[in-house]
Amino acid sequence: MLDWLFKRWRDDSLDWRDYQYLAIDLELTGLEADKCDILSIAWVALKPPNIELASAREFIVNTQAPLGQSPTIHGLTQRELGQGSSLTKAVEALFEQTAAMRNCVWLFHHASLDMAFLQLACKKLDKPWAPPPVVDTLVLEGRSLRQAGREPKAEGLSLAQCRERYGLPAYPAHSAMEDALATAELFLSFAYQHHGQSGLRLSRLTYRPLI
Amino acid sequence: MIESTRAFLNACAPFDQLSDELKSYAEAQMILSYLCQDNVLEVVPREVPRLYLVKQGVFDLISTENRLIERLEPGDLFGYPSLMTGRPITNRVEVVQDGLLYAMPQAAFDALCNAHKGFADYFTKALQKRLLTETKPSEQSDWTELSIADVLHREPVRVSADSSLQQAARLMQAESVSCLLVTEGDSLCGILTDKDIRNRVVAEGQSYDLPVRQFMTSPVHSLDSHALLFEAMQTMSLHNVHHLAVTQQGLPKGVITVTDLISQQRSEPLYLINAIRKAGSVTELEQVARQVPDHLSQFANRVVDVKRVGDILASFTDAFNHQLIRLYIRQHGVAPYPFVWLTFGSQARKDQSLSSDQDNGMLLDDAVGEKAMGWYRGLAEFVCDGLARCGLKLCGGNIMATNPKLCLPLGQWLNKFRRWIEEPDKKALLHSNIFFDRRALYGDQALFEHFDSQIAAMAGNQIFLANLAANSANLAVPIGLFNRFVTVKSKYEDEVLDIKTSGIAIINDIVRIHALANKLRVCATPQRLQALGEKKVLQASECRDLKAAWQFLVQLRLQHQLKEKRDDNLISPDTLDSLTRRQLKTAFRVIKEAQEGLAMRYARGGF
Numbered sequence: 048m049l050d051w052l053f054k055r056w057r058d059d060s061l062d063w064r065d066y067q068y069l070a071i072d073l074e075l076t077g078l079e080a081d082k083c084d085i086l087s088i089a090w091v092a093l094k095p096p097n098i099e100l101a102s103a104r105e106f107i108v109n110t111q112a113p114l115g116q117s118p119t120i121h122g123l124t125q126r127e128l129g130q131g132s133s134l135t136k137a138v139e140a141l142f143e144q145t146a147a148m149r150n151c152v153w154l155f156h157h158a159s160l161d162m163a164f165l166q167l168a169c170k171k172l173d174k175p176w177a178p179p180p181v182v183d184t185l186v187l188e189g190r191s192l193r194q195a196g197r198e199p200k201a202e203g204l205s206l207a208q209c210r211e212r213y214g215l216p217a218y219p220a221h222s223a224m225e226d227a228l229a230t231a232e233l234f235l236s237f238a239y240q241h242h243g244q245s246g247l248r249l250s251r252l253t254y255r256p257l258i
Numbered sequence: 259m260i261e262s263t264r265a266f267l268n269a270c271a272p273f274d275q276l277s278d279e280l281k282s283y284a285e286a287q288m289i290l291s292y293l294c295q296d297n298v299l300e301v302v303p304r305e306v307p308r309l310y311l312v313k314q315g316v317f318d319l320i321s322t323e324n325r326l327i328e329r330l331e332p333g334d335l336f337g338y339p340s341l342m343t344g345r346p347i348t349n350r351v352e353v354v355q356d357g358l359l360y361a362m363p364q365a366a367f368d369a370l371c372n373a374h375k376g377f378a379d380y381f382t383k384a385l386q387k388r389l390l391t392e393t394k395p396s397e398q399s400d401w402t403e404l405s406i407a408d409v410l411h412r413e414p415v416r417v418s419a420d421s422s423l424q425q426a427a428r429l430m431q432a433e434s435v436s437c438l439l440v441t442e443g444d445s446l447c448g449i450l451t452d453k454d455i456r457n458r459v460v461a462e463g464q465s466y467d468l469p470v471r472q473f474m475t476s477p478v479h480s481l482d483s484h485a486l487l488f489e490a491m492q493t494m495s496l497h498n499v500h501h502l503a504v505t506q507q508g509l510p511k512g513v514i515t516v517t518d519l520i521s522q523q524r525s526e527p528l529y530l531i532n533a534i535r536k537a538g539s540v541t542e543l544e545q546v547a548r549q550v551p552d553h554l555s556q557f558a559n560r561v562v563d564v565k566r567v568g569d570i571l572a573s574f575t576d577a578f579n580h581q582l583i584r585l586y587i588r589q590h591g592v593a594p595y596p597f598v599w600l601t602f603g604s605q606a607r608k609d610q611s612l613s614s615d616q617d618n619g620m621l622l623d624d625a626v627g628e629k630a631m632g633w634y635r636g637l638a639e640f641v642c643d644g645l646a647r648c649g650l651k652l653c654g655g656n657i658m659a660t661n662p663k664l665c666l667p668l669g670q671w672l673n674k675f676r677r678w679i680e681e682p683d684k685k686a687l688l689h690s691n692i693f694f695d696r697r698a699l700y701g702d703q704a705l706f707e708h709f710d711s712q713i714a715a716m717a718g719n720q721i722f723l724a725n726l727a728a729n730s731a732n733l734a735v736p737i738g739l740f741n742r743f744v745t746v747k748s749k750y751e752d753e754v755l756d757i758k759t760s761g762i763a764i765i766n767d768i769v770r771i772h773a774l775a776n777k778l779r780v781c782a783t784p785q786r787l788q789a790l791g792e793k794k795v796l797q798a799s800e801c802r803d804l805k806a807a808w809q810f811l812v813q814l815r816l817q818h819q820l821k822e823k824r825d826d827n828l829i830s831p832d833t834l835d836s837l838t839r840r841q842l843k844t845a846f847r848v849i850k851e852a853q854e855g856l857a858m859r860y861a862r863g864g865f
Binding site: 095096097098099100101103214215216218219222224225228232235236239240243244 | 260261262263265285286287288289290291292293294296297300301313314315332355356357358
């Protein structure tokens, strides 16, 4: 059974529309996985062209870590964090959701950062690290801009800047949930606008993090 | 619940009315889809009704007739008619700009409607509006939604392009049609109408042996038989033609004429008049009255001749007035003595606008004494108040049956008119103008006859007419040197013309004076003009021009009031298109000439 699942996860030869995606976002106390903590994890499932709003989940992680300047960005207070779930529970729920979805693909905007934190969390919690294929809208958009002869740095690759290029509305300030949904919308816009008519194998979209 | 979804729903009626709990239920029940040209049928399937809410993008909702029903933008809803009526989905969506669409399944929609009355009411109302503009109501068929095929009665009468004109005319006579489709083999190549024969053949003295081909109108304006009557109307008015060829798969199928369209329109206002007749209380009448402006503007949008809209407004006012009198009689029994409910001014002439107020009075039998007056005073109160509640403003000048000076027995009314006519006083004259347009709306016809014929006899007084004419000739028509408009500044700071006081009212005055001089008993301005023409009081061309000017101004006012949703008569010439501006100038010139003619004829010997 596990072998089969594993095979399916690694199987990225179908059309991108035949997969289910889990758009995920993490709020963090900083950028270095080994020094900083996860404050919240949120996700929403999508099966192109649909985003399943009912699947949206957000876990605030009960962390003792010093928040520093980060509350001004993610808006979470020490009090909210104190009432949150354990990191174990949040990570387990993420993998449960992943396993429940056929042909699941993880979707991030800036996958390397979030993936590093998730991998380290698994290590700390003594859980096997077996992520499904990953699609990164930041990488996709950067590649697409370069192919069009535009300089990604100049154009900007933040989630908000990418969304603006696809005519998507502004969304409220950072929270893991809003960013996950914003990423899901961006991915659908990107994929349908670039690869809506011609079928495209998922392997052309996936990003392989250095594990 | 996702904060941005909550914020979005808060900005979208009727979701904004829902409690937080119901909002988060709504969110969880919805899916959010990316809609683009390539996946329309996947996102908006034709077999599953759902409620759709646009989050982002621009989409067009298109009917089966390929008519644009609505351009959908963020915050717009669609799909609810099928959810509510269970009828199959017929409209389709076209993507103008890719975007995101929320979709809610039937069960969740039903649950929200059950849980929240405001939510359900919103969609009930939206459905009613949509039905008015979109589909046939179940009983009364809305002619604008009929297809041409629905009203096409007969097979086309065709003639070959090589037939002679005489053959064609004989065919028209035998089939009693006003036009023929001209064909070459199976295909349609032209149309030949009565008018073509009159103008191009007879008037030009052409030989009747010449072939039809030389005189037909070609190419033909044609429409497919599946097109809507509405489109036929638009095509006719666009090209200014009265006949359109109807084709089916390119083959001639028939002809549709302007008369066919008019006969379809006639039934429509009847439904509102029926509703007025059925109303059992003033409150019910008020409810019907609230639909009048919408109904009129809907109707005005569809109808070729806006004059019809004025006629309909007059019928509505009369119907409200009648029904109020009937309701009063139902409650208080019949009148102790004969009486007549009189209407004056614009209601009598049947040229009211949305800004008209009520002008009425009561004529009583001379036998009515103080003891019986109670019944009549009660009627006056009830009707005037009822009309006000139905949107006909109380008269600022107190020309209402509630005014004891205008609720009089025959003898006193006649004395009043005698004073106005025989003891002219400039001020009194201006005020009495309105009473010389009068009509019996309800009551004893013989009593009214007696009253009206005596006034008509008195009003022929030369000095009286001279004074009226002098007054009227002094009214300024707002057209000045070099044919330029003379405008005044409105409170909105734009340059405007009052087309009532300096246009419509002057025509009404001029025509009234001629009518009084000739003892005409009709009071609508177009009817008076027609009678004046028939009696050769005015030249046919004069009558025609005045009537055209009057109709143009009345239409312009109505269009203005419906479009601006204001009930004034102030037109800003700068906002008109060049054709309308030219027509307006022509109308004013016609009025000026008529004023001069009037002064020449009557004004000697006045004040």
